[in-house]
Amino acid sequence: MSEMRNDVLKTVDRIFDEHCAKSARESAEAGEWPAALWQALEEVGLDRAALPEEAGGSGLDFEDAMLALRRSAYRAGPVPLAETMLAGRLLMAAGLAVPHGALTVAPVRSGEQLGFAQGAAGISLSGSAQRVPWGNWCAHAVVAGELSGKAMLGLVSTAGAVRGVEKNLAGEPRTLLEFEAAPLLACAALEDAPARLQAEGALLRSVQMAGALERTLEYSLQYANERIQFGRPIAKFQAIQHMLAQLAGQVAAASAATDAAVEASLLAPETFAVAVAKSRTGEAAGKGAEIAHQVHGAMGYTREHNLHYCTRRLWSWRDEFGNETYWQMRLGQMIATGGADALWPLLTRI
Amino acid sequence: MHEFRFESVRLPVATEVLRREVRAFIASEVAKGAFTPSRNSWTSFDPDFSRKCGERGYIGMRWPMEYGGRERSDLERYVVTEEMLASGAPVGAHWIADRQSGPQILQHGSERAKRMLLPQIAAGTCYFSIGMSEPDSGSDLAAARTRASKAEGGWRISGTKVWTSNAHRTNYLIALARTAPKEEDRHAGMTQFIVDLSHPGVSVRPIHNLYGGHDFNEVVFDESFVPDDMVLGGVGMGWTMVTSELAFERSGPDRFLSTYQLLLESIRAVGADPDARAANEIGRFVAHLATLRRMSTSVAGMLERGAQPTVEAALVKDIGTAFEREIPETFRLLIETEPTLSDGVSYAELLGMAILHAPGFTIRGGTREILRGMIARGLGLR
Numbered sequence: 135m136s137e138m139r140n141d142v143l144k145t146v147d148r149i150f151d152e153h154c155a156k157s158a159r160e161s162a163e164a165g166e167w168p169a170a171l172w173q174a175l176e177e178v179g180l181d182r183a184a185l186p187e188e189a190g191g192s193g194l195d196f197e198d199a200m201l202a203l204r205r206s207a208y209r210a211g212p213v214p215l216a217e218t219m220l221a222g223r224l225l226m227a228a229g230l231a232v233p234h235g236a237l238t239v240a241p242v243r244s245g246e247q248l249g250f251a252q253g254a255a256g257i258s259l260s261g262s263a264q265r266v267p268w269g270n271w272c273a274h275a276v277v278a279g280e281l282s283g284k285a286m287l288g289l290v291s292t293a294g295a296v297r298g299v300e301k302n303l304a305g306e307p308r309t310l311l312e313f314e315a316a317p318l319l320a321c322a323a324l325e326d327a328p329a330r331l332q333a334e335g336a337l338l339r340s341v342q343m344a345g346a347l348e349r350t351l352e353y354s355l356q357y358a359n360e361r362i363q364f365g366r367p368i369a370k371f372q373a374i375q376h377m378l379a380q381l382a383g384q385v386a387a388a389s390a391a392t393d394a395a396v397e398a399s400l401l402a403p404e405t406f407a408v409a410v411a412k413s414r415t416g417e418a419a420g421k422g423a424e425i426a427h428q429v430h431g432a433m434g435y436t437r438e439h440n441l442h443y444c445t446r447r448l449w450s451w452r453d454e455f456g457n458e459t460y461w462q463m464r465l466g467q468m469i470a471t472g473g474a475d476a477l478w479p480l481l482t483r484i
Numbered sequence: 485m486h487e488f489r490f491e492s493v494r495l496p497v498a499t500e501v502l503r504r505e506v507r508a509f510i511a512s513e514v515a516k517g518a519f520t521p522s523r524n525s526w527t528s529f530d531p532d533f534s535r536k537c538g539e540r541g542y543i544g545m546r547w548p549m550e551y552g553g554r555e556r557s558d559l560e561r562y563v564v565t566e567e568m569l570a571s572g573a574p575v576g577a578h579w580i581a582d583r584q585s586g587p588q589i590l591q592h593g594s595e596r597a598k599r600m601l602l603p604q605i606a607a608g609t610c611y612f613s614i615g616m617s618e619p620d621s622g623s624d625l626a627a628a629r630t631r632a633s634k635a636e637g638g639w640r641i642s643g644t645k646v647w648t649s650n651a652h653r654t655n656y657l658i659a660l661a662r663t664a665p666k667e668e669d670r671h672a673g674m675t676q677f678i679v680d681l682s683h684p685g686v687s688v689r690p691i692h693n694l695y696g697g698h699d700f701n702e703v704v705f706d707e708s709f710v711p712d713d714m715v716l717g718g719v720g721m722g723w724t725m726v727t728s729e730l731a732f733e734r735s736g737p738d739r740f741l742s743t744y745q746l747l748l749e750s751i752r753a754v755g756a757d758p759d760a761r762a763a764n765e766i767g768r769f770v771a772h773l774a775t776l777r778r779m780s781t782s783v784a785g786m787l788e789r790g791a792q793p794t795v796e797a798a799l800v801k802d803i804g805t806a807f808e809r810e811i812p813e814t815f816r817l818l819i820e821t822e823p824t825l826s827d828g829v830s831y832a833e834l835l836g837m838a839i840l841h842a843p844g845f846t847i848r849g850g851t852r853e854i855l856r857g858m859i860a861r862g863l864g865l866r
Contacts, residue, residue: 355863375860382488382859383803386796390490390782391775397492406774413771462767469766470758474751478570481774482503 142194142202149174150209159443162212163305167271172213172236180206182232184219189226200341200396207345210443212306214238214268216338221276223334227402228287228324238272238292239331240311244456247328248313250281250288250321257281258315259290262297267454269309270296274319278327285327288318302450304443333403335455337395340411343419343451344392346444347385350426353441354378357430374429381425388418406468406480409461416458419448488796488862490778493785499563502556506567509540513573520829521572521745527699528574529650531609537575538608542568543582547590552603558788562781566737572745576650581605583736584729585612585658589678592717592725597678601656615645615659615679615703616726622647623854625660625726626670630705632661632677638711639663641677641685644704647848651688651701657681659705660722674722678714685709695840696825728792733849735783735797740776740804742845743811746838747773749831750815762818769814772807776800795862798855805845805852812838 153171162168175181179192183199194202199219206215214236221237240263241248248261259277269275269292277288290313298310324330358369358378368374395411398404423445427434434441452458469477513519519533537543545561547553565583568575586605589597604610621627630643641661651657657679664673679686685708691700717725747769754762779800786793812835816823823836846852860866 355865358865369865372857375865376853376856378863378865379802379856379859382863383799386488386490386779386799387772387775387803389488390778391771393490393492394774394778409767410771410774413768414775417768417771458768459764462765462771463760463763465767465770466758466763466765467767469751469770470754470756470763473756474748477748477751477770481770481777482566 138194138198139201142198143205145178146180146202146205146209149178149180150206150211154209154211156440159210159212163301165299165307168212171211175206175213175215181215181218181236182222185222185226185232189222190232196400197396200338203338204341204345204348204392207342207447208349210304210346210349210440210447212304214272216335216342217267217272220331220334220338221274224276224278224287224324224327224331225289225320227330228322228327230287230289230320230322233274233289233319235274236268236272237274237276238266238268239276239278239335240266240269241277241328242266242332242335242455244332244460248277248279250279250286250318251315252281253315255317257286257288257318257321259288259313259318260315262310262312264310265300265302265308265454266311267302267309268307269311270299270307275311276331277318278324278331280328284323285325286321287324287327288321290316290318302454304446304450306447306450330403332455333405333408334399336412336461337399337403337408339451339455340388340392340395340408340415343415343448344385344388346447346451347388347415347418347422350422350441350444350448351378351381351385353444354381354426354429357433361431361433368429377425377429381422381429384418384422384425388415388422391415406465409465409468412456413458413461413465416452416461419452423448488799490782490796491785493559493781495559495563495781496557499557499560502560503563503567506542506564507571509536510567510571510573514571519574527576527579527649529576529653530574531577531611533574534577534608534611536608537568537578538606541606543578543608544586544602544606547586547602547606551590551598552606554606558784559781562736562784566741566777569737569741570744577611577653578605578608579738580614580649580654581610581612583738584614584732585656587732588658588676588716588725588729592676592721593678594713594715596713597716601678610656611650611654613648613651613654613657613681613701613703615648615657617645617647619644619646619702623851626674626723628660628662628674630659630661632663632675632710635709638709639677639715640707640709641679641705642707644702646691646700646702648688648701648703649699651681651703652690652698655681657703658716660726663719663722671723673720674726675719676716676722676725677710678716679705679708679710680714683708693844695837727794730850731783731792731794731797732787733797734801734855735780735787735793737777737780739801739849740773740780740807742805742808742841743838744773746815746834747811749834750811750819753819753831765814765818769807769811776804776807780804795859798850798858798862801849802852802855802859808845809842812842 185191218237295311391411391414395407398407545556632639663675824832
């Protein structure tokens with residue numbers, strides 16, 4: 135591992151050690167903004183880590199930025215880091231400036247559309263978007279839509295737009311935003327903006343799931359080695375060993391699929407690799423979480439143990455920005471259209 | 485704890501040139517009618533095809549020129565093997581010699597063994613079998629009872645090996661035998677020998693598989709003589725060599741492409757406009773396949789760097805063989821058909837072959853349970 139990558143991990147770990155104790159996680163779930171944690175991330179520039187230096191980025195390359203995101207998910211950080219990175223990447227792709235502070239994106243549910251309209255005073259936005267991540271704590275949302283048949287990306291203030299706050303299974307806010315001719319603060323054409331928003335979201339959720347899965351495996355190994363039953367650590371039982379071997383397989387596959395997608399998406403999300411990653415990590419999330427809980431027994435079912443901070447995120451993230459069925463069907467249709475003979479060239483990219 | 489790391493491997497440009505070359509070769513062979521894309525690539529035994537591969541430099545690619553090799557990289561070899569398997573080419577005759585026997589001879593063999601055998605293997609004219617399992621020693625390889633006793637100028641081997649693929653048509657077998665009595669360390673006292681199968685002290689009897697095919701054999705050694713310079717590595721080194729050999733055996737594309745032809749035919753059968761369920765299942769298999777390929781190339785990269793990715797290889801095989809087995813189980817429910825035995829070339833026959841061969845996928849080269857034990861050891865649980 136390069137020195138830069140090591141530094142990234144150390145920095146993320148230091149920040150989470152200082153600002154993400156159990157109490158901080160619980161108060162975030164109770165509805166408080168984790169101000170100290172977010173401020174610490176901003177101070178080292180991790181909120182802008184996915185941007186190139188000239189666009190205000192911190193000088194990390196995209197793969198290192200994704201490593202930081204993965205580690206923040208490994209630490210189950212209750213912050214909109216993925217959303218802010220995602221919004222920044224989209225703004226940059228559209229040639230727009232990235233505002234300061236936490237950012238979110240909309241719409242995130244497939245089938246939802248926001249209306250862009252050209253008026254005398256500029257372009258305005260109307261419509262509603264459900265389950266917008268962290269919408270109540272982000273001053274700005276990056277929105278994708280169409281104007282006269284052309285894909286557009288815009289920036290809008292969320293002030294006054296928040297109509298309700300739900301939570302995902304991990305207790306992260308998912309908000310209903312409603313806009314009524316809200317003026318866009320900035321707007322530019324961006325090819326396939328809505329699809330791009332969704333694919334970037336799927337990529338970043340895959341990275342997060344890979345991180346949470348890695349932690350889930352570590353918790354499970356630790357617990358199996360410490361928990362004594364029948365006079366020995368349960369890790370010594372073959373049944374448990376085989377379950378953990380299967381969990382390791384799911385974690386390894388999720389990592390491999392995600393790394394491939396990150397490498398293929400340095401500048402823009404590459405649909406095939408992202409579809410592979412979101413499908414494979416989504417499946418690994420469900421299967422992995424199931425094994426981890428079985429290994430932990432009743433202890434893992436309590437609020438007291440930390441396992442659930444990872445597994446509740448896995449159970450949430452796998453359904454966001456397209457679940458396994460959504461991406462698998464897209465892959466399947468892509469393959470069926472190309473025909474069987476095109477599959478191997480597609481897999482080997484030649 | 486062992487940290488799993490399937491590092492990124494970017495295939496060098498040279499490998500892509502080679503890939504095009506291999507594709508063109510296979511296409512011309514298919515066009516000539518030399519073979520029809522078979523359904524069982526690395527177990528289809530075709531000496532003519534192996535010879536052509538040898539002529540083109542596709543066997544023993546990594547080995548030094550002086551032993552008939554081409555001094556190419558592990559990744560180049562990887563590209564050739566995956567292209568062969570994906571196209572269903574009949575590579576079974578030279579497969580074992582290229583994948584594991586040859587590399588073992590190159591690394592541990594005597595100078596005479598290297599000069600005599602490697603050029604023939606690379607030419608596609610000399611074939612090998614694996615002599616590890618025995619009637620009472622399968623997963624528990626250290627229980628092997630075949631023994632070798634010192635004789636004038638060599639060793640005399642007696643014992644029985646089973647599940648020996650292709651021993652009725654290969655030239656040599658590498659046998660794991662006990663050269664010292666089993667003591668406290670049950671892994672000590674094992675040695676590997678290159679046994680000439682044409683030797684009069686060796687008899688080969690067929691074991692038919694449930695499909696009715698004859699790949700397996702039982703091989704009996706009766707005081708078979710092996711000269712000293714056909715001992716592989718040092719006496720007593722057998723166990724270490726066998727375990728490192730398995731990293732090569734376990735992580736390749738042969739561990740997830742066994743039913744690839746069925747996947748392709750299923751995609752054809754479903755057509756350009758699949759229903760939601762079919763599209764979903766095809767997409768899922770493609771996501772798994774792309775991921776497995778990534779993991780497998782990563783292991784090839786680690787082998788190239790001289791690492792010993794034993795645990796990573798076990799992971800690839802565990803996940804890969806489960807994937808191979810899922811393909812027939814899924815498509816039998818999507819494409820209504822009754823699997824059938826030998827009617828020629830129909831989808832129903834291809835499905836039937838996959839179902840009947842599938843039990844072997846998660847047994848050959850180390851059972852799923854043995855692999856999970858190895859992964860658990862890598863995780864620090866044993």
